[in-house]
Amino acid sequence: MRTRPLKVALLGCGVVGSEVARIMTTHADDLAARIGAPVELAGVAVRRPSKVREGIDPALVTTDATALVKRGDIDVVVEVIGGIEPARGLITTAFQHGASVVSANKALLAQDGAALHAVAEEHGRDLYYEAAVAGAIPLIRPLRESLAGDKVNRVLGIVNGTTNFILDKMDSTGAGYQEALDEATALGYAEADPTADVEGFDAAAKAAILAGIAFHTRVRFDDVYREGMAEVTAADFRSAKEMGCTIKLLAICERAADGGSVTARVHPAMIPLSHPLASVRGAYNAVFVESDAAGQLMFYGPGAGGSPTASAVLGDLVAVCRNRLNGATGPGESAYAALTVSSMGEVVTRYHISLDVADKPGVLAQVATVFAEHGVSIDTVRQQGKDGEASLVVVTHRASDASLSGTVEALRKLDTVRGVASIMRVEGE
Amino acid sequence: MRTRPLKVALLGCGVVGSEVARIMTTHADDLAARIGAPVELAGVAVRRPSKVREGIDPALVTTDATALVKRGDIDVVVEVIGGIEPARGLITTAFQHGASVVSANKALLAQDGAALHAVAEEHGRDLYYEAAVAGAIPLIRPLRESLAGDKVNRVLGIVNGTTNFILDKMDSTGAGYQEALDEATALGYAEADPTADVEGFDAAAKAAILAGIAFHTRVRFDDVYREGMAEVTAADFRSAKEMGCTIKLLAICERAADGGSVTARVHPAMIPLSHPLASVRGAYNAVFVESDAAGQLMFYGPGAGGSPTASAVLGDLVAVCRNRLNGATGPGESAYAALTVSSMGEVVTRYHISLDVADKPGVLAQVATVFAEHGVSIDTVRQQGKDGEASLVVVTHRASDASLSGTVEALRKLDTVRGVASIMRVEGE
Numbered sequence A, B: 001m002r003t004r005p006l007k008v009a010l011l012g013c014g015v016v017g018s019e020v021a022r023i024m025t026t027h028a029d030d031l032a033a034r035i036g037a038p039v040e041l042a043g044v045a046v047r048r049p050s051k052v053r054e055g056i057d058p059a060l061v062t063t064d065a066t067a068l069v070k071r072g073d074i075d076v077v078v079e080v081i082g083g084i085e086p087a088r089g090l091i092t093t094a095f096q097h098g099a100s101v102v103s104a105n106k107a108l109l110a111q112d113g114a115a116l117h118a119v120a121e122e123h124g125r126d127l128y129y130e131a132a133v134a135g136a137i138p139l140i141r142p143l144r145e146s147l148a149g150d151k152v153n154r155v156l157g158i159v160n161g162t163t164n165f166i167l168d169k170m171d172s173t174g175a176g177y178q179e180a181l182d183e184a185t186a187l188g189y190a191e192a193d194p195t196a197d198v199e200g201f202d203a204a205a206k207a208a209i210l211a212g213i214a215f216h217t218r219v220r221f222d223d224v225y226r227e228g229m230a231e232v233t234a235a236d237f238r239s240a241k242e243m244g245c246t247i248k249l250l251a252i253c254e255r256a257a258d259g260g261s262v263t264a265r266v267h268p269a270m271i272p273l274s275h276p277l278a279s280v281r282g283a284y285n286a287v288f289v290e291s292d293a294a295g296q297l298m299f300y301g302p303g304a305g306g307s308p309t310a311s312a313v314l315g316d317l318v319a320v321c322r323n324r325l326n327g328a329t330g331p332g333e334s335a336y337a338a339l340t341v342s343s344m345g346e347v348v349t350r351y352h353i354s355l356d357v358a359d360k361p362g363v364l365a366q367v368a369t370v371f372a373e374h375g376v377s378i379d380t381v382r383q384q385g386k387d388g389e390a391s392l393v394v395v396t397h398r399a400s401d402a403s404l405s406g407t408v409e410a411l412r413k414l415d416t417v418r419g420v421a422s423i424m425r426v427e428g429e
Helices: A015-026 A028-035 A065-069 A087-096 A106-122 A140-146 A161-173 A177-186 A201-215 A234-242 A306-326 A363-373 A401-413 B015-026 B028-035 B065-069 B087-096 B106-122 B140-146 B161-173 B177-186 B201-215 B234-242 B306-326 B363-373 B401-413
Strands: A006-011 A039-045 A076-079 A100-103 A152-158 A245-255 A261-272 A284-291 A295-302 A348-358 A378-386 A389-396 A417-426 B006-011 B039-045 B076-079 B100-103 B152-158 B245-255 B261-272 B284-291 B295-302 B348-358 B378-386 B389-396 B417-426
Touching: A006 A015, A006 A065, A006 A087, A006 A306, A015 A028, A015 A039, A015 A306, A028 A039, A028 A306, A039 A065, A065 A087, A076 A087, A076 A306, A087 A100, A087 A106, A100 A106, A100 A306, A106 A201, A140 A201, A140 B140, A140 B306, A152 A201, A161 A177, A161 A234, A161 A245, A161 A284, A201 A245, A201 A261, A234 A245, A234 A348, A234 A417, A306 B140, A348 A363, A348 A401, A363 A378, A363 A389, A363 A401, A389 A417, A401 A417, B006 B015, B006 B065, B006 B087, B006 B306, B015 B028, B015 B039, B015 B306, B028 B039, B028 B306, B039 B065, B065 B087, B076 B087, B076 B306, B087 B100, B087 B106, B100 B106, B100 B306, B106 B201, B140 B201, B152 B201, B161 B177, B161 B234, B161 B245, B161 B284, B201 B245, B201 B261, B234 B245, B234 B348, B234 B417, B348 B363, B348 B401, B363 B378, B363 B389, B363 B401, B389 B417, B401 B417
Parallel strands: A006 A039, A006 A076, A076 A100, A261 A417, B006 B039, B006 B076, B076 B100, B261 B417
Antiparallel strands: A152 A245, A152 A284, A245 A261, A284 A295, A295 B295, A348 A389, A348 A417, A378 A389, B152 B245, B152 B284, B245 B261, B284 B295, B348 B389, B348 B417, B378 B389
């Protein structure tokens, strides 16, 4: 074993960073054995240097992150700051000064992954980011290495623990969205401003990363269709139960049947209770992968939190350090397939539509005609009347999102349709 | 991209081998893009050369496997023969003649993994074997790479699809063991001689491999305690249901609480219906991993079959080819922890014991005294009498297997105990 240590610079020392530093200390011997050389924490860049950080030598702490990544003796930079800047600039500078990078930054990878990979490659360095998607769950490595000889057709996952906690709570207690969100906030599962989670921004960044790796093509955050889950109601859960389903916020990346294009989307959807994703409880994450040869695989585990995310960071750190000792690099960006990312209109799936209609003869015929005119075939209809008003629940066969949108637009124009109470996609069948 | 192809020799062309060859042809462009060079099937060693093999150039087929691995121009040998010899000799010869090896051979790895790793290392070559455990499910790579910075404490899994199919059938239909086995055989899930599966030999080989990788130590097939599932009865399933459990054949690898030793075992066990492994149906496999930082992870997918196993082989093939182009090797054997493998007697778990007893006063007191004398604490007792005979179902708190064995031995000597109907461990709580 080499005795000269590999030097690691840590950018950010919050929940994840402090746990990375802690494990680097407590598991130092194990890490050294697995890498083939000791690793040493050579510097920690923080915003608030005065904060006491247990177990971290204050002499290592600096507010000058740029100077730290420019030092030239750093082997690996671990970036756990998050956000676009200054993370992007620091990672670029790190590559330019000879370091490899381990990052947990989904937003940055989803927006600028290609450019960062290009800088890494130019300088012959590694860029690893297992922790950016689904916390501790090994997902990036299985997709880009274990399934490297296979052809992935679909990735379907619960990749945001906050929203899964809220939806699980609504499902199990009958609570409304706000009530469940309040509980998630009180328990620390949701942040004070929950927008990134509940509006699906976080999941969309992860979907972009997963789609790119799964299909060997470039998918950026802006390519991902996104709908949040704030509109999901207790009534939707009751409808889902009647169909033998539950509701999850899903990230769905699909290869089109002809193989020439892909789609990536995040939205709430009904899935059958028999689907393995339906039983993913609380803040857990799980990702279903369908491929030509392997068939259906699922990866399950904690999707967030300091320790789980640190586990993923450290796995990458070991790999990058080993590569460095070997004078080699791991697999870089694989985007050779260069597929088109199609718009949401081309996605084909099933729909559950709940309409408030006038309770009089001929309404169903009118509604059915509108579906037929837009080429959307109806699977089941359930009608329920009360006090001159009625509700009509329509479940369709598979149709394109564009056809469905056209149908809904036309339905809204019918005099007999008082309103469209909800539209939800049905997945996982 | 390099244009000179990497040469692959295939040893064995059965269900898995023919699928590997097929995918190498149909996905040739994808594989080349992912590796950075084309791969070429340079030879296929078989036992019956006259058999027609669709898609394989007959000129590549040979019965002289030794000559093939000695050719000197082979970059990677893919071994899918199975069994100890000639596979062991051929793999050794392959390393000696400069090739790296991808193997799906659980029996060989479980028996001689350390020796094979040593030869690979001596010659600076790779030995990869993702396909040896749980088919297509990425498990070896996540354990040895993704969790390389974490500390794994427990691996608990369903790693044999045949036995899971049989147990699932017994659970869902109330069928007896023989009836369920017959159906598995008729459907092709069980082999004509099902011994390796139902007696737990197959699962024990996988447990040895998983324990070794998870705990960075050497665990051989002979170190694994093994009990088959032929004794599991419909009555056991009824008892399990009363406890809110089902029965699975589990491979369980554990680090002792003091960290200094490990255990590995395969046996049928009751697990709560709420445990994610309880809902693994049919011939699927799933492995639960518990670690310090990541927490609880689960990996799920098809555990056998030509295509899934080929997917795992090809993932390894891509990695080994990439290493070769880089002039590097991947992680080799990691056995630095050199932990003791403790015997089954030291395993601590809970037990469900069903006794046939005389239906007269004082029996329960006698039985309870025997448990107490052996230091096994009772959680619940259920007594049911009929026609002068009674059955007594005892569920214990956690106790060592040695204490439990002593208890059972003493119970058998009691005049009032007519027989011990079943003993089953309770796991996953």
